[in-house]
Every structure is written in structure tokens, then in C-alpha cells.
Amino acid sequence: MSTQDTFISHLVELRDRLLRSIFAIFAMFALLSFWPGLAEIYDLLALPMMRTLPEGTHMIATGVITPFLVPLKVGLMAAFLLALPYVLYQVWAFIAPGLYVHEKRLALPLVFGSTLLFLAGVAYCYFVVFNMVFRFIIQFAPKSITPAPDIEAYLSFVLTMFAAFGITFEIPLIQVVLVRTGVITVAKLKEIRSYVIVGAFVIAAIVTPPDVVSQLLLAIPMCLLYECGILLAQVIERFLGKRATGDEDAPLATDGAPDQTEIEQKRLP
Numbered sequence: 001m002s003t004q005d006t007f008i009s010h011l012v013e014l015r016d017r018l019l020r021s022i023f024a025i026f027a028m029f030a031l032l033s034f035w036p037g038l039a040e041i042y043d044l045l046a047l048p049m050m051r052t053l054p055e056g057t058h059m060i061a062t063g064v065i066t067p068f069l070v071p072l073k074v075g076l077m078a079a080f081l082l083a084l085p086y087v088l089y090q091v092w093a094f095i096a097p098g099l100y101v102h103e104k105r106l107a108l109p110l111v112f113g114s115t116l117l118f119l120a121g122v123a124y125c126y127f128v129v130f131n132m133v134f135r136f137i138i139q140f141a142p143k144s145i146t147p148a149p150d151i152e153a154y155l156s157f158v159l160t161m162f163a164a165f166g167i168t169f170e171i172p173l174i175q176v177v178l179v180r181t182g183v184i185t186v187a188k189l190k191e192i193r194s195y196v197i198v199g200a201f202v203i204a205a206i207v208t209p210p211d212v213v214s215q216l217l218l219a220i221p222m223c224l225l226y227e228c229g230i231l232l233a234q235v236i237e238r239f240l241g242k243r244a245t246g247d248e249d250a251p252l253a254t255d256g257a258p259d260q261t262e263i264e265q266k267r268l269p
Contacts, residue, residue: 013094014094017090017091017093017094018090020086020090021083021086021087021090024083024086024087025076025079025080025083025087026079027083028078028079028080028082028083029075029076029079031079032075032078032079032082033075038071038072038074038075039071041071041074041075041078042070042071042074042151045074045155045158046059046151046154048126048130048131048134049130049134049149049154051131051134052131052134052135052137052138053138053147053148054146054147057146057147057148058148059148059149059150059151059154060148060149060150060151061150061151061152062150062152063152066150066151066152067151069152070151070152070155073155074155077159081119084115085115088111088112088115091111092107092108092111095107106177106180110173110177113173114170114173117166117169117170117172117173118166118167118169118170119166120169121162121165121166121167121168121169121170122162122165122166124165124169124221125161125162125164125165125166126162128217129161129165129214129217129218130158130161132213132217133209133211133213133214133217136211136213136214137209137211157209160207161208161214164207164208164218165218165221168218168221168222168225169221169225171222171225171226171229172225172226172228172229172232173229174229175189175226175229175230175232175233176229176232176233176236178233179233179236179237180233180236185237186230186233186234186237189226189229189230189233190230193226193230196222196223196226197223197226200218200219200222200223200226201215201219203218203219203222204216204218204219204222
């Protein structure tokens with residue numbers, strides 16, 4: 001098979017796997033549209049905010065088609081998350097034939113580990129951060145004001161926070177990969193710990209709302225996750241060191257067995 005034919009076959013395979021992934025996402029979207037329904041999914045997403053609002057207060061929609069578009073966006077996001085394992089399988093099936101054995105061993109845990117950590121960050125944001133942040137904000141609202149957030153602004157805020165906390169929870173995995181590939185050492189990670197702590201608070205101040213609670217709820221986990229990453233990387237570094245030492249200490253030839261070089265020399269005239 002020529003190079004051009006191989007390239008075209010790869011494009012055809014890529015197209016097929018993209019279509020399968022898109023079909024899976026829309027299939028989940030169709031399922032969610034019937035049960036539990038797009039409006040119910042948005043109500044579930046808005047539940048942390050609704051719990052903190054005064055009794056009888058509701059969110060508002062300032063746009064004409066906002067009540068239709070916002071639940072639609074939320075439904076697509078939920079469908080993508082539910083179809084994510086299948087989408088990741090399609091990605092893995094496409095790139096796996098071109099990887100070496102040691103790259104496959106690293107890539108597969110990397111793909112699924114990063115997905116689980118991202119979902120863990122989203123769950124932490126939804127169940128812990130939102131409840132504390134919204135209560136803190138409502139407490140500072142003047143008595144003359146009735147909080148009634150816009151649903152589109154709320155969705156934008158939620159997506160930003162989900163992305164921030166999801167990426168934050170990837171820190172240990174990033175450290176492990178950097179140590180595993182030899183880009184950085186555990187000693188260097190410990191050396192730059194103070195800079196990372198300062199950077200964590202700076203990043204938290206940028207990506208979160210201008211309140212102390214949300215900034216602390218992002219900066220503190222970043223620091224703790226960095227320490228967890230150091231511990232995991234240290235374990236991996238020791239494991240790799242022991243394995244390398246074991247390979248070096250292994251005997252090159254069995255005692256009493258003739259050396260291959262001597263055999264070749266005897267065969268020469």
C-alpha cells in the first residue's frame with residue numbers, strides 16, 4: 001500500500017470514529033431530552049443557587065430565547081459527559097496502533113486517569129464549593145436587594161468554575177507524567193514548592209469570583225494536590241529506580257555457560 005493510500009485510510013478511519021462519537025453524544029442527548037428532561041437537568045444544576053436564595057425567589061431570563069437555549073446547552077454538556085467513556089475509547093482505538101508498547105502503557109492510564117480526576121474536580125465544585133460560595137455571597141447582599149440571578153450568567157459562571165476545578169485536580173497526574181518522562185525530578189518539585197503555593201493563590205484570585213471563600217476553596221486544594229503529586233511521583237521514581245537497578249544487577253550470562261564471543265571466535269578459521 002502506498003503512502004497516499006495509507007494516509008487516506010487514516011482519514012477515513014478518523015472520520016468514522018468522529019461520526020461514532022458525535023452519534024453517541026446525540027444519542028445521549030436524545031435520551032436526556034425524554035428522561036429526565038432538559039429543564040430538570042438545568043434545575044439540578046441550579047440547585048445549589050436555589051437553596052441559598054430567599055424563599056419564593058427564582059432566577060430570571062433576560063433574553064427572548066434564553067429559556068430555550070440555556071437548558072439546551074446544559075443538556076449537550078451532560079450528554080457529552082455521559083458519552084465521554086465511549087468518546088475516549090474511539091480516541092484510544094485511533095491512536096493505539098501508532099504507539100509503542102511503553103507508550104501504550106502510559107497513554108491508557110493517562111487518558112482515563114485524567115477523566116476521573118476532572119470529574120472529581122467538577123463534583124467537588126458542585127457539592128462543596130457552590131454551597132459555601134453562594135451562601136457567602138447572599139449573606140453580603142443588602143436587605144433592600146432581592147437576588148435573582150440570570151440563568152445565562154449563572155451557566156457561564158458554573159462552566160468557568162467547573163473548568164477551573166477540573167483542571168486543578170489534574171495537578172497530581174501532570175506531576176507524575178513529568179517525573180515519569182524525566183522532564184523534572186521529585187527534588188525539583190520540592191524545591192519549587194513555595195513558588196507553586198504563591199502561584200496557586202494568584203491563579204485562584206484570577207479565575208474565581210472576587211470573594212475570599214471561593215479563592216481559598218481553589219487555592220488550598222491546589223496546594224494539597226501538589227503535595228499528593230509529589231508523593232505519587234516519589235513512589236514512581238523509587239519504583240523505576242529499583243527496576244533499573246535490578247536490570248543492571250542481573251547476570252549477563254549463567255555461571256559455567258560459554259560466552260557468546262568465545263563461541264564466535266572458535267568458529268573463525
